[in-house]
Amino acid sequence: ILNKEVTRDEKLFAICELLADNVDTFDWVGFYMADPEGKKELVLGPFVGPATDHKRIPFGRGICGQVAESHETFVSQDVKSEENYLSCSVSVQSEIVVPIMKGEEFVAQLDIDSNTKGSITDEQQKLLEEICEKLSREF
Numbered sequence: 001i002l003n004k005e006v007t008r009d010e011k012l013f014a015i016c017e018l019l020a021d022n023v024d025t026f027d028w029v030g031f032y033m034a035d036p037e038g039k040k041e042l043v044l045g046p047f048v049g050p051a052t053d054h055k056r057i058p059f060g061r062g063i064c065g066q067v068a069e070s071h072e073t074f075v076s077q078d079v080k081s082e083e084n085y086l087s088c089s090v091s092v093q094s095e096i097v098v099p100i101m102k103g104e105e106f107v108a109q110l111d112i113d114s115n116t117k118g119s120i121t122d123e124q125q126k127l128l129e130e131i132c133e134k135l136s137r138e139f
């Protein structure tokens with residue numbers, strides 16, 4: 001059991017479960033990957049929460065697509081006020097997207113939706129950024 005190889009997707013899914021199960025206001029937790037063939041698109045990876053139509057997102061579109069270009073964490077405490085936003089569900093009120101960087105290269109992102117307005121705290125942002133920094137070595 002100690003030598004069981006765990007795939008990257010299994011690890012990412014476990015992180016989604018851990019976050020979704022332990023933070024009341026995290027209602028959708030998932031990863032988007034940079035397209036492995038180098039197309040400027042995000043590809044949906046492991047997630048926990050309702051299914052989403054956004055399985056591929058062009059860089060630049062929505063909050064996720066903006067983070068794929070800026071390489072900076074994006075916090076929206078009120079997604080209804082965003083001009084460049086892709087809605088997955090009408091119940092979502094706030095969202096945080098944290099990039100995963102491999103050196104200078106953007107490789108993936110962690111996306112969390114909350115059905116509570118203004119729910120993303122500085123502590124949550126810090127924790128999620130630490131997780132994403134550690135995950136860099138998986139890519």
Ligand code: SME
Nearest residue numbers: 052062063064085086088
């Ligand atoms: N709301 C995101 C799209 C992804 S879904 O939330 C899962 C966005 O604006 O990019």
